[in-house]
Amino acid sequence: MFSQAEPGISSWGRIIRREHEIAHPRFAEEVRAWARDSKQARLAIGLRRSYGDSGLSADALLIDMSGLDRIISFDPHTRILRAEAGFSLDELMRLFAPRGLFPSTCPGTRFVTLGGAVANDVHGKNHYSAGTFGCSVRGFTLLRSDRGLIEVTPESEPELFAATIGGLGLTGIILDVSIELTAIPSSEMDVEITPFSDLNGFFDIAAASEDRFEHTVAWIDCTVAGGKGVFQRANWAADGARNPHKPPGLARLPIDAPNFALNPLTLKAFNTLYYTAQTTGDRSKRLHYAPVLHPLDSIHDWNRLYGGRGFYQYQCAVPASAREAVRDLLDWIARSGEGSFLAVLKSFGPKQSPGLLSFPMEGYTLALDFPNRGERTLRLLDELDAIVRRAHGRLYPAKDGRISRAMMQAGYSELDRFAASVDALCRSDFWTRVST
Numbered sequence: 138m139f140s141q142a143e144p145g146i147s148s149w150g151r152i153i154r155r156e157h158e159i160a161h162p163r164f165a166e167e168v169r170a171w172a173r174d175s176k177q178a179r180l181a182i183g184l185r186r187s188y189g190d191s192g193l194s195a196d197a198l199l200i201d202m203s204g205l206d207r208i209i210s211f212d213p214h215t216r217i218l219r220a221e222a223g224f225s226l227d228e229l230m231r232l233f234a235p236r237g238l239f240p241s242t243c244p245g246t247r248f249v250t251l252g253g254a255v256a257n258d259v260h261g262k263n264h265y266s267a268g269t270f271g272c273s274v275r276g277f278t279l280l281r282s283d284r285g286l287i288e289v290t291p292e293s294e295p296e297l298f299a300a301t302i303g304g305l306g307l308t309g310i311i312l313d314v315s316i317e318l319t320a321i322p323s324s325e326m327d328v329e330i331t332p333f334s335d336l337n338g339f340f341d342i343a344a345a346s347e348d349r350f351e352h353t354v355a356w357i358d359c360t361v362a363g364g365k366g367v368f369q370r371a372n373w374a375a376d377g378a379r380n381p382h383k384p385p386g387l388a389r390l391p392i393d394a395p396n397f398a399l400n401p402l403t404l405k406a407f408n409t410l411y412y413t414a415q416t417t418g419d420r421s422k423r424l425h426y427a428p429v430l431h432p433l434d435s436i437h438d439w440n441r442l443y444g445g446r447g448f449y450q451y452q453c454a455v456p457a458s459a460r461e462a463v464r465d466l467l468d469w470i471a472r473s474g475e476g477s478f479l480a481v482l483k484s485f486g487p488k489q490s491p492g493l494l495s496f497p498m499e500g501y502t503l504a505l506d507f508p509n510r511g512e513r514t515l516r517l518l519d520e521l522d523a524i525v526r527r528a529h530g531r532l533y534p535a536k537d538g539r540i541s542r543a544m545m546q547a548g549y550s551e552l553d554r555f556a557a558s559v560d561a562l563c564r565s566d567f568w569t570r571v572s573t
């Protein structure tokens with residue numbers, strides 16, 4: 138398999154940038170043939186929408202799986218789709234939404250591969266009803282350095298199945314995935330927008346929405362204390378059209394935004410503008426799924442907005458009993474003045490994921506972006522870690538580039554069990570940090 142050194146490889150947060158050796162296979166057979174003879178350390182990657190270092194590996198070959206993007210089979214009776222691991226949710230939705238089918242879970246971007254969605258066991262705004270992506274996975278083909286090709290299902294290989302769902306690419310190379318699609322009545326959604334003035338308002342609306350709305354999410358203005366924000370809840374429209382989203386002829390950020398563009402004043406202005414835009418005008422509307430589920434996908438490379446130094450995303454989950462921790466996190470952030478363009482607060486439901494390292498837990502998840510200001514930002518994130526840890530919460534590895542081994546161990550009780558399934562030749566910078 139042909140590979141070459143490529144400079145400046147980074148993940149979505151663009152903090153770590155370095156040379157990597159990368160292979161871009163187009164066929165599963167290329168990967169299989171290479172793996173038969175090679176003892177090289179490796180890490181499969183998808184569309185590189187993870188923020189930190191779980192998709193980077195200083196001393197391994199990165200295998201870019203996005204070229205393996207074909208559908209293998211689809212059964213309309215069981216709604217089970219089998220496709221190569223590089224097939225993206227973007228393509229899946231474009232092909233299947235007009236047929237009334239959709240992935241049961243989709244994260245806030247559709248530019249993710251099936252392999253990446255499995256490896257991070259991604260969640261969407263509908264965790265209450267659908268659980269994580271892993272809940273829809275029926276099986277996959279895994280290429281291991283010790284056992285070769287393995288067809289993995291929950292019945293045939295329960296331990297490997299559980300370790301690979303949310304397994305961060307460390308249990309082997311996923312070549313293809315079988316998932317069960319869900320039926321949707323249309324490609325449109327009936328959306329309601331409700332402003333709230335503090336966190337209690339959020340908790341009340343979230344509780345009242347759990348049974349009645351499939352998709353819920355809140356945006357919080359974290360430049361002010363208290364948790365003022367906007368709650369969005371939506372259901373698929375029963376009588377809407379069935380149109381796929383538009384192909385990417387998307388706006389692009391041509392250059393990195395200058396670092397001085399991000400300061401407390403611009404952050405405050407942005408948050409105020411966003412709040413006003415969301416809460417004026419019609420608060421009940423019908424929208425296509427794209428702006429509801431993937432609002433940021435309309436601007437390609439929006440990560441350049443944070444300038445050349447990149448940014449940290451911080452996403453934590455805390456149990457339902459730890460509401461005070463959400464309050465403490467937001468207070469710390471407001472006091473720090475570091476702010477964030479987008480602070481997203483969602484509820485997670487009780488549905489269990491099959492994955493050992495799956496991130497969601499029943500309760501709340503808060504996700505924020507922080508422009509990288511070096512030590513100052515890292516100190517703030519350490520403070521947030523302490524709150525999350527006291528609340529018995531955890532951080533999301535897909536968004537992380539700095540989590541410590543102790544924090545990982547505190548958040549993930551199955552970490553040691555997971556480690557037993559790691560493929561000896563798979564490694565990422567994330568894993569090197571948390572496992573040694």
Ligand SMILES: Cc1cc2nc3c(=O)[nH]c(=O)nc-3n(C[C@H](O)[C@H](O)[C@H](O)COP(=O)(O)OP(=O)(O)OC[C@H]3O[C@@H](n4cnc5c(N)ncnc54)[C@H](O)[C@@H]3O)c2cc1C
Nearest residue numbers: 183184185186187244245250252253256259260305306311
């Ligand atoms: C705007 C935005 C919004 C997001 N919103 C959400 C959200 O709402 N919920 C959520 O859960 N996540 C969210 N994410 C994170 C994103 O969904 C995950 O990081 C996802 O896993 C990225 O998929 P990818 O194809 O880009 O994989 P990559 O980022 O390239 O890789 C992710 C992991 O998967 C592994 N991997 C990839 N392909 C394979 C393979 N074939 N075999 C084995 N391992 C593999 C990699 O080694 C790595 O550990 C968001 C990201 C962005 C940029």
